[in-house]
Structures are given as structure tokens and as C-alpha cells.
Amino acid sequence: MLQQGWVIAAVSFAYLGVLFAIAYYADRRADRGRSLIANPTVYALSLAVYCTTWTFYGSVGRAAATGIGFLPIYLGPTLMLALGWFFLHKIVRVAKANRITSIADFVASRYGKSQLLGGLVTVIAVIGVVPYIALQLKAVSNSFTILLNYPAIVMPASGGAVPLWQDSALYVAVILATFTILFGTRHLDATERHEGMVAAIAFESVVKLVAFIAVGVFVTFGIYDGFADVFDRAEAVPRLAKLLVTADTAASYGSWSALTFLSMLSVLLLPRQFQIAVVENVNAAHVRRAVWLFPLYLFLINIFVLPIALGGMLGFPSGVDADTFVLTLPMAHRQEALALLVFIGGLSAATGMVIVETIALSTMVCNDLVMPVLLRWRSLGLAARRDLSGLLLAIRRWAIAAILMLGYVYFRAAGEAYALVGIGLISFAAVAQFAPAVIGGLYWQGGTREGALAGLLAGFGVWAYTLLLPSFAKSGWLPDDFMTQGLFGIALLRPQQLLGLTGLDEISHCMIWSLLANIGCYLAVSLRRAPNAREARQATLFVDVARGHPGLAGWRGGARVADLLPLAARCLGPEKARAAFARHAQSRGIEFVEQLPADADLVHFAESLLAGAIGSASAHAMVASVVQEEPLGLEEVMSILDEASQLRTHSRELEVKSRELEKATAELRAANERLRELDRMKDDFISTVTHELRTPLTSIRAFSEMLHDDPKLALSERERFLGIIVGETERLSRLINQILDLAKLESGRAEWRTAEVDLGEVARESVTSFSQICRDKGIAIDLQLPAQPVLVLADRDRLIQVMLNLLANAVKFVAPATGRVEVRLRVTHQEVGVEVADNGPGIRPEERETIFEKFRQGGQDVMTDKPQGTGLGLPISRQIVEYFGGRLWAESVPGQGARFIFTLPLPDRR
Amino acid sequence: MNRSSLTAQRLAALFLLGCALFDYPLLALFNRSSEVFGIPLLYAFLFGSWFALIVLMALLMERRED
Structure with a gap:
């Protein structure tokens, strides 16, 4: 039945009809708010649009040529999906936040919504991907032709050999274009999402997987006896045995790594992958399942590749193209239904790729190439058109048709030439040029519009020179002397041994040079200036997407x-x-x-x-x-600057304030400390005063009671007791007088009778009043005075009080019999000093100041008994001396006596 | 450290594991013409480690967030 072309065509159209029904149903569901594709499994399956006819038919062909070498194309995406949580998830979130419609839009938007950049990405994508579309046309048309000759296995003639109207590829292209237009541009969606299309693509992924595995199972277990059997037989053939290992050379591993890396980038950056993975994504959380389900899909569709390739090579004579094994093996074993299933599987792989790729490209062409130009022509009156949606749809439809026709023209021109065979990888290398701008733009805020432009241009240029032009040359479209001798005969410019780099396959060679140029230019040009306001704003939106919407700053x-x-x-x-x-x-x-x-x-x-x-x-x-988005005017800039400088001023003021505050706190703390000390001193004072008052009172009371209680007390005893009572009473009143005196002095309420006083006379009088006591105790007292009177302005009684105090101290501390007190008066030209020196025990250095505090008496542990006196004499004396502008201090070397010196200023001699 | 960040780090670790498995020099160790259960060694190693990696990723991603 397969000999009749109409059967195959009918089945094909039926299949497309099913697809359309699915899409229609999904759209209807979406309109009712019950989305069919809001499901992580559907999302993961739709990602399998990655597997085109290049996978479906081409993997086997590649395995037949390089053995395991087909695998990096699928290992790379597995690795990329493992990074999916970083890359894909972030890109999806960025795209959702910014309503990104395509990869061109993504790049343009990231670098300040640059139309030029969007246009460039579009051009690169179209040039890079159109040949890939041609590959799909070729695959469908070839498989159709092969199936038509069933059961004979006849390889189709070269594309250019048949007349145009008999070329099935043309009809395939027309049908696919119509189908895609019906599919993708039925209406213009504000979010540029195509629910129906995604549902259909997910379905297609299942179809092609089932078809491929069916062939695989048939070949491995139907024709042969399991995996081990296929491999055993292959081992026996030397030509096949070497496919089971790879060449153990650095170049071989290098190209393995390069392919892995390339496919890692492609699975995100191919326009159709970006469309499905990012633009059509319903929920960023769906990435979670895709991370493992999509690699699992790739795993399953690759298990049988090598068995089919080996089976085909074992079973067919060398005339059969390995690219067709998937189809020709079932045919050779008269499996009509299976062959038809394979054809449908291949068709699904091709339609899936073509639909998504052309929709993605047409969106880019429309939004980033045609619309900017049309908008620029304001004279066209576009702005006056009431409804542009019709125009937009028309542009997209024409773009889809044009892209497919371009694909067909390329197919027709390239024919069976080299250019089609390697085109999958050449496309991969083209879209890999987006990587620096996209990945750099996601993680680095410093990239600028010019940087991205320069990187893309450089990378694209190197790609075209090292990969595209040589492929043209190998197809015979270009003279190939520039290949062998280099451009202008310069050997260093040979496209596939650029600058003399040899030993690499062409893909690795191109990847190294193009990415080097791309990244180099991207970085170098970006770093020439800081990003401007708009670029910086977009950079924040993209790089810091996790922080949410940064507001409408700018x-x-x-x-x-x-x-x-x-x-x-x-x-x-x-x-x-x-x-x-x-x-x-x-x-x-x-x-x-x-x-x-x-x-x-x-x-x-x-x-x-x-x-x-x-x-x-x-x-x-x-x-x-x-x-008319107002640009920031000078005034606004100034006000922003003002705000900034005010802020800075405020912060500086704050700093000063806080420093002052710290200082004030320290002062307060010191004051508080001082207050506490004073409080403590007051408490001490009171307790000392009461103690001092109690001592004489106790003895007065004790003796009075004795006199009172014992009337028979002898008279002499009575007199002695009364004497003590009188003495203690005197001491008591002296003490109270001194306390009152000190209180007066301290509060400044003391009465002063200031007059000219002869200091010599004061000293003489004071010494005289002590001479009796000294004589009694056997203390020598010596007075040295200048001949003439020394006149100062002071209160005579107060000065006598000071002198008596100092003398009393001296007499108190010197030993009887050997004691010696000297009083000297010395006049300098400005002041007069009075010195009272003794040969007592002296004052310890740490006590030299404390003795001037109230109730502090010196030498308390030097003398065995408590020194007599009130402990108020020295503080009072110091107050008096200081009142008259003088000073009072003590000097002493312990063990050699003490000297108390006070000075008073001499009155001005006018 | 919250769970999603830990998951991301584990995925990154799996990525590094994959990079190591699928490239020189580990690859070269298995690049010999010998067989395990009738399957060529290199083929068995690549598909085996690939599958193991996918299983690990699935276990990691499908764990209930509890």
C-alpha cells in the first residue's frame, strides 16, 4: 500500500490534523482557564523539541561514522539541565518579569532595550538556523521518497536533480509553512504564548520517542538477539569494532568536550529552545521536573542509536546511507506499519522543530527587525493607523513563509553537498555566540550595549569565516583556494587553521576562536565605559531578579x-x-x-x-x-545631588553630635563620680564629727557621773575630775567653733577684717604663746625674722590662727626633750613665705595632700595613740591662706621632719 | 540555609560530577575494547553513569518539600 503516494500523504495529513486538533483543544482549554500545558511533565516533553530529524535520522548516521561520538550532543543538555536551577530558572524568571518574547528580545532588553542589538541577534539567528530548517525539509522529503519506493531500498536523488514541481521538499515546505501559519499566528497574544502549539509539541515528542524506540526494539530484539548479540557481531567486523571505542587522542577528547559544551549552550540558546523553555513556560517551578525528565527523554531516545547503526551496517551493503537506517531497516524486513510509524516519527520531529523555530524566528523578525524599521518611518503614517494588530500578524505570517522558503532555497542549492551534513553543528555554533551576552548579562551588571554588539559581531564574524564560508567552499559555491591558501594567500588566515592552529576538528576550532573573539570584545568594549542609566536599570532587573521588582526607579x-x-x-x-x-x-x-x-x-x-x-x-x-519619557533634566540631577550632599552633611553632623554626646557622657560620668565622692565625704564628715564630739562628751559624762554618784570622793580627786571636765568642755567648744568656722569659710560667709599686718609680729606673737608649752616639754623653738617688718594685707586674727595651728601640729609631733621647731620668714620680691619646720617623724608622700582634707590626720599609724586635735586645723588654715591669695603646702622627707610653708603675696609697692 | 539553596548546591554538585564522568580523563579509563555483559565497556560506562546521574537528579528534584 505504501507504493501509493496518496496513502503516505493521507497518513501525514491525518497526523497533522491530529496535531491541529490537539492544539485547538489546548487553546480552548486555555481560554476557559484550564490550561492543558500548566503541567511540569508537558513542559519537560515540549523541551524535547531539541530532538529534530537530525536526532531521529541523523544520530544513527553520526554513530555509523563516529561510533559513540553522537553522544555529547545529548550529554551536554543533561549537564545544562543540572545547572537548570541556576540558568534556566533565572532566565525564565527574568523573562516573565520583563515579558520577553524571544532571545533577541532578551538580549535587546538586557542592554537597554536596544533595537540594534535585537536586530543583530535576529540576523545571526536567521542565518544560523535557516540551514537547519533546510535539513528538516530534506529529511522529510527524503524519507517520503524512500518510503514511496517500498519495498525497494532506493536512495533519493540529489536535491537539484529533480525538477522544481516534482520536488517533494517544496511541497513539504509549503505545507509546513501553511501549517505553521495556521498554528502560530491565528491571533496575536499579549504574552506571545502559544498554548496549543506547546501541547502539540509535547504530543509530537511522545510520537517520535515511541517511533524511535519501536525501531530500536525491532532491530535489537527482532532482527538480532538483544544488545549483546548486536555488539558481538559488530566486534567481529574490524570496521565496526573501532566504532565501539573513540580514538585515544587529545584531539578526539578535545572535540568530545567541545561538542558537549556546544550542546550545553544550544539547548538554551537555539531560538526554538528559548521559545519553548522560556517564553512558553507557564510556571517557573516546572523547571524542577524538566531537570531530570528531559535528560531521561534524551537517554531513552539514544539507547538504541548504536544498535540501529551497527545493525544497519551489518545488514546493508555500503550503498545505503546510514542517515536512513531508521527507516530502511524496517522496510528491508517488510515491516510496513513500522516503516510508516517511523515516517510519522520523523515527520513529528521535523514539524516540531520547524513550527517552533519559525514561530520564534518570525517573532524576532517582526519585533526586532521589521517593526523598528516601520516605526522609524513615521512618514509612512504608521502611528496614525488605527489597528496595527492585523499588520503585525501579516508581518509574522510573511516572515514564516519567507523563512521556510529560504530553507527550501538553501536545501535546493546545497543539495547533497557537505553543507547539509554538518549543518546541525554549524547552527549550534552560530547560536552559541549568544552565550556571552546572555550569560554575562544575567550575572554581570557591567555589560553595555556596545560591548554586547561588539562581542556578537566578532563572534559571528569568526563563526562565518571559520565555519560557514568553508562549508560553502566545500559545497562548491565558493572557490576553495582561500581554504587551502588562506585569504589573500596569507597562510595564517586559512579559515580552518586560523593563525596556524591545527590539530582540531572544525567545530572545536571555530568554538575556540569565535568565543575568544566574542568574550574578548564583549568584555573589552563593555569595560570602556560604565553602563548608562537605562542599561544599569535593565541590568538590575536581570541580574537581581531574585530581589523582585526594583520599582520604577528611573x-x-x-x-x-x-x-x-x-x-x-x-x-x-x-x-x-x-x-x-x-x-x-x-x-x-x-x-x-x-x-x-x-x-x-x-x-x-x-x-x-x-x-x-x-x-x-x-x-x-x-x-x-x-x-515622551522625560529625561533627567539638570534641575533633577542637581536636586538628586543636593539630596545626596545633604545626606552626607547630615551624616557628618550626626557623627559630630555623637562624638559630643560621648564627651558629655564622659563628663557627666566624672561629675557623677565626683558627686558620689563628695557624698561619701559628707557621710564620713558627719560620722567623724559625731565621733569627735562624742569622745569629749563621753569623758565629761563619765567624770560628772562619778562626782555625782560618790559624795565621799576626796577633794583632790574632785578637783582633778573637774579639771578634766573643764578641759574636755574646752576641747568640745573648740571643736564646735572650728566646725562652724570651717562651714563659714567654705560657704563664703566668714567675716574678714582685712588690714595691713606685719607678718613678723604675727609670727613672734604666735611663737610666744607656745613658748611655755615648749619649755614644759623640753622642745627648742627657734624664730628667724628679717629685721624690717613684713607687711601684707590680711586679717591678723586669722593669720595667728594659721600660725598657731601649724605650731600646734609641729609641737604635737616632735619628741619631747629632743624636739626642735623652727619658724622662718623669707621675703622674695613678690611674696613672703612662712616656714614652720620640725624634726618629727615627717609625712609620708601619699599623705602630703590628704592631710589638708577634713578630719584626716597624719601619722595615724606612726604614732601609737591617736593624735590629738580635730583634724580640721589644716583645712581651715589652707582656706584662710588661699583666701588671701597665697598657698599652703607641706614638704617632707620621712624620718627627717616636716616643713609646712605658706606664702602670701606682697602688696604692690606703688 | 534554606532548602532551595541546598537543592541548588546539590544540583551544582551533580553538574560537576557529570562534567567529571563525561570527559577526559575518566572517559579514557573506559575507552578500551572490552565488554561487560556483552556490552562494550565505553558504551556501558557512558549510559550507566548517565542514567545514574538522571536518577540522582530525579531523586533530588522530586523530593517533597516537607
Whole structure:
């Protein structure tokens, strides 16, 4: 039955019909809010759009040529998905936050919504990927042709050999274009998501996996007797045995690593992968399952690759292309149904790739290439068009058709040439050029627009020179002398031994040079200047996505609903735009759309709404055309600077204040300390005073009681007791007088009778009053006075009080019989000094000042009994001397006596 | 340290493990023409370690967040 082409065609159309039904159903479900694809398993399956016909048919071909060498293409994505929690998850969140519609949009948006950058990414993607689309056309058309010849195994003729109207690839291209247009551009979605398409892609992933595993099981267990059997037979053939190991050379491992790395990048950066993994993602949490389920899918679809390749090579003569083994092995064993299933599997691999890739590319072409140009032509009157949504859809449809036709033209021109065989990897290497701008942009805030442009241009240039042009040359489109002799005959410029680098395969060679140029230029140019305000804003949005929306910092100015709503309506259609605005109003708690405040928030909303439809760069340009986002004027800059400098001033003031506060605290603490000391001293004073008063009182009382109680006491005893009582009473009154005196002096209420006093006379009088006591005790007292009188301004009685005090101290401390007290008067030209020296025990250094404190008596542990006196004499004396502007201090060498010296100023001699 | 950060670190560790398994020099150890259970050694090693890696990732990602 397969000989009839219409059977195959009917089955194919039936399959496409099923796909369409699934898509339609999923769209309907989504409209009712019950999304079919809001499911992590569907997400993981849809990621398998990675496996195209290049996997479905090509893996076996590659395995037949290089053995295990097909595997890095699938190990790389496994590794990348292990990093998925870092990369993919972050990219998805960034894309959702910024309503990214494609990888071109992503790069453009990251570097300050640059239209130029978006355009460049689009151009690279189209050039890099169109040949890959051609590969799908070729695979479908070849498999169709092979199946048509069933049961004979006939390799299809080279593409250019058949006339155009008989070329099945042309019809495949037309059908796929129609299908994709029906699929992807039925309506313009504000979020650029295609629920139906994703559901269909997930379904296709299942179909191609089932088909491939069916062939694998058939070959391994139907034709042969399990894995071990296939491998055993292969081992026996030397040509096949060497496929089971890889060449043990550095170049072989190097190319293995390069392929792993390349496929790691491709699984994220190919436009279709970005579309499915990022743009179509419903929920960032779905990445969680994809991390293991997608690698598992890749694992399953690769298990049977080597057995099929070996089986084909064992079973077929050398004329059969290994790329067709998947199909020709079932045919050779007359498995019609299986062959048809394989054809459908191949078709699903091709349609999946073509649909997603062309939708992604058409979005990029429309949003980042055509719209910016159209918007620039304001004279075209585009801004005046009431409804742009129709135009947008038309651009996308034409873009899809054009891309598929480009693919067909490439296929037609390349034919069976080299260019198709290696094109999968050449495409991978092209999109790998996005890696520095994308990954750098996600983790480094310093990248600038020029840096990204320079990196992309350099990387793309090197890619084109080392990989694309040589592939053209090998296809015979270009003379190949530049390959062998280098450009202009310069050997160093040979494209695949650039600068003399040899020993690498062409892919590794291209990867090394292109990424070196790319990353180098990206870094070097980025570092030439700091990012400007807009780049910095976008950088924050991308790099710090985890911190949430940073607010609308940088957005200034607003626009009225009346301006923005028509703008959105032009791109989305009036109903959709109005509904979106209404939702926005509702979310802000505003009843009517017209009441929305004309602020930056509204502008931001409108821009992101438009971004979903026409890409961020175009949306920015469009919104800017009505909003006139006010640039920061000089005034604003000044006010910002002002604020900053004020802040700095305030902080400096704060610093000063806190330092002052610290100082004040320290002073307060000291004062408090002093107060406590004073308080303690007061307590001491009171307790000392009462103690001092009690001692004479006790003895007075004791003797009085004795006199009172014992009337028979002898007269002499009575007289002695009365004498003691009188003496103690005198001491008591002296003490009280001194206390009162000191209190008066300290409070400044003492009475002073200041007059000219002869200090010599004061000294003489004082010494005289002590001469009797000295004589009694056997103490020598010596007075040395100048001849003429020494006149000072003071209170005579007070000075006598000081002298008596000092003399009393001296007499008190010297030993009887050997004691000696000297009083000397010395006059200098400004002051007069009075010195009272003794040969007593002296004063210890630590006591030299404390003896001037109240109730502190010196020598308390020198003398066996408590010194007599009140402990108030010296403080009172010091108060008196200081009142008259003099000083009183003590000098002493312990063991050699003490000297008390006071000075008084001499009155001015006018 | 919260759980999601720990999960991310474990995944990163699995990534490093994968890098080690799927590249020189570990690869070279198994690049010999011998067999385990009739399967060529290199083939068995790559698919075996690949599968083990996937199982580890699945266990890590599908654990209930409790």
C-alpha cells in the first residue's frame, strides 16, 4: 500500500490534523482557564523539541561514522539541565518579569532595550538556523521518497536533480509553512504564548520517542538477539569494532568536550529552545521536573542509536546511507506499519522543530527587525493607523513563509553537498555566540550595549569565516583556494587553521576562536565605559531578579490613559487592549479605566503589555513616541545631588553630635563620680564629727557621773575630775567653733577684717604663746625674722590662727626633750613665705595632700595613740591662706621632719 | 540555609560530577575494547553513569518539600 503516494500523504495529513486538533483543544482549554500545558511533565516533553530529524535520522548516521561520538550532543543538555536551577530558572524568571518574547528580545532588553542589538541577534539567528530548517525539509522529503519506493531500498536523488514541481521538499515546505501559519499566528497574544502549539509539541515528542524506540526494539530484539548479540557481531567486523571505542587522542577528547559544551549552550540558546523553555513556560517551578525528565527523554531516545547503526551496517551493503537506517531497516524486513510509524516519527520531529523555530524566528523578525524599521518611518503614517494588530500578524505570517522558503532555497542549492551534513553543528555554533551576552548579562551588571554588539559581531564574524564560508567552499559555491591558501594567500588566515592552529576538528576550532573573539570584545568594549542609566536599570532587573521588582526607579513622567489605550489597541486590537487595561485598573483598585492616574506605573504597564506583542525594544520606542519619557533634566540631577550632599552633611553632623554626646557622657560620668565622692565625704564628715564630739562628751559624762554618784570622793580627786571636765568642755567648744568656722569659710560667709599686718609680729606673737608649752616639754623653738617688718594685707586674727595651728601640729609631733621647731620668714620680691619646720617623724608622700582634707590626720599609724586635735586645723588654715591669695603646702622627707610653708603675696609697692 | 539553596548546591554538585564522568580523563579509563555483559565497556560506562546521574537528579528534584 505504501507504493501509493496518496496513502503516505493521507497518513501525514491525518497526523497533522491530529496535531491541529490537539492544539485547538489546548487553546480552548486555555481560554476557559484550564490550561492543558500548566503541567511540569508537558513542559519537560515540549523541551524535547531539541530532538529534530537530525536526532531521529541523523544520530544513527553520526554513530555509523563516529561510533559513540553522537553522544555529547545529548550529554551536554543533561549537564545544562543540572545547572537548570541556576540558568534556566533565572532566565525564565527574568523573562516573565520583563515579558520577553524571544532571545533577541532578551538580549535587546538586557542592554537597554536596544533595537540594534535585537536586530543583530535576529540576523545571526536567521542565518544560523535557516540551514537547519533546510535539513528538516530534506529529511522529510527524503524519507517520503524512500518510503514511496517500498519495498525497494532506493536512495533519493540529489536535491537539484529533480525538477522544481516534482520536488517533494517544496511541497513539504509549503505545507509546513501553511501549517505553521495556521498554528502560530491565528491571533496575536499579549504574552506571545502559544498554548496549543506547546501541547502539540509535547504530543509530537511522545510520537517520535515511541517511533524511535519501536525501531530500536525491532532491530535489537527482532532482527538480532538483544544488545549483546548486536555488539558481538559488530566486534567481529574490524570496521565496526573501532566504532565501539573513540580514538585515544587529545584531539578526539578535545572535540568530545567541545561538542558537549556546544550542546550545553544550544539547548538554551537555539531560538526554538528559548521559545519553548522560556517564553512558553507557564510556571517557573516546572523547571524542577524538566531537570531530570528531559535528560531521561534524551537517554531513552539514544539507547538504541548504536544498535540501529551497527545493525544497519551489518545488514546493508555500503550503498545505503546510514542517515536512513531508521527507516530502511524496517522496510528491508517488510515491516510496513513500522516503516510508516517511523515516517510519522520523523515527520513529528521535523514539524516540531520547524513550527517552533519559525514561530520564534518570525517573532524576532517582526519585533526586532521589521517593526523598528516601520516605526522609524513615521512618514509612512504608521502611528496614525488605527489597528496595527492585523499588520503585525501579516508581518509574522510573511516572515514564516519567507523563512521556510529560504530553507527550501538553501536545501535546493546545497543539495547533497557537505553543507547539509554538518549543518546541525554549524547552527549550534552560530547560536552559541549568544552565550556571552546572555550569560554575562544575567550575572554581570557591567555589560553595555556596545560591548554586547561588539562581542556578537566578532563572534559571528569568526563563526562565518571559520565555519560557514568553508562549508560553502566545500559545497562548491565558493572557490576553495582561500581554504587551502588562506585569504589573500596569507597562510595564517586559512579559515580552518586560523593563525596556524591545527590539530582540531572544525567545530572545536571555530568554538575556540569565535568565543575568544566574542568574550574578548564583549568584555573589552563593555569595560570602556560604565553602563548608562537605562542599561544599569535593565541590568538590575536581570541580574537581581531574585530581589523582585526594583520599582520604577528611573521612570519619570507619565501618560494619560487616553494616549496609551489607543496605542495598545493598535497593536492588540481594541477589545483585548481594553480588557487588559481594565484588569490593570482592577488590580489597582480603580473602577473605571479612564480613572487610572497618569503616572509612571501606568506607562510601565502599557510598555510591558506592548512588549508582549512587539518586543521590548519596539514597545519602548512606541510608548516613548506618545509618552515622551522625560529625561533627567539638570534641575533633577542637581536636586538628586543636593539630596545626596545633604545626606552626607547630615551624616557628618550626626557623627559630630555623637562624638559630643560621648564627651558629655564622659563628663557627666566624672561629675557623677565626683558627686558620689563628695557624698561619701559628707557621710564620713558627719560620722567623724559625731565621733569627735562624742569622745569629749563621753569623758565629761563619765567624770560628772562619778562626782555625782560618790559624795565621799576626796577633794583632790574632785578637783582633778573637774579639771578634766573643764578641759574636755574646752576641747568640745573648740571643736564646735572650728566646725562652724570651717562651714563659714567654705560657704563664703566668714567675716574678714582685712588690714595691713606685719607678718613678723604675727609670727613672734604666735611663737610666744607656745613658748611655755615648749619649755614644759623640753622642745627648742627657734624664730628667724628679717629685721624690717613684713607687711601684707590680711586679717591678723586669722593669720595667728594659721600660725598657731601649724605650731600646734609641729609641737604635737616632735619628741619631747629632743624636739626642735623652727619658724622662718623669707621675703622674695613678690611674696613672703612662712616656714614652720620640725624634726618629727615627717609625712609620708601619699599623705602630703590628704592631710589638708577634713578630719584626716597624719601619722595615724606612726604614732601609737591617736593624735590629738580635730583634724580640721589644716583645712581651715589652707582656706584662710588661699583666701588671701597665697598657698599652703607641706614638704617632707620621712624620718627627717616636716616643713609646712605658706606664702602670701606682697602688696604692690606703688 | 534554606532548602532551595541546598537543592541548588546539590544540583551544582551533580553538574560537576557529570562534567567529571563525561570527559577526559575518566572517559579514557573506559575507552578500551572490552565488554561487560556483552556490552562494550565505553558504551556501558557512558549510559550507566548517565542514567545514574538522571536518577540522582530525579531523586533530588522530586523530593517533597516537607
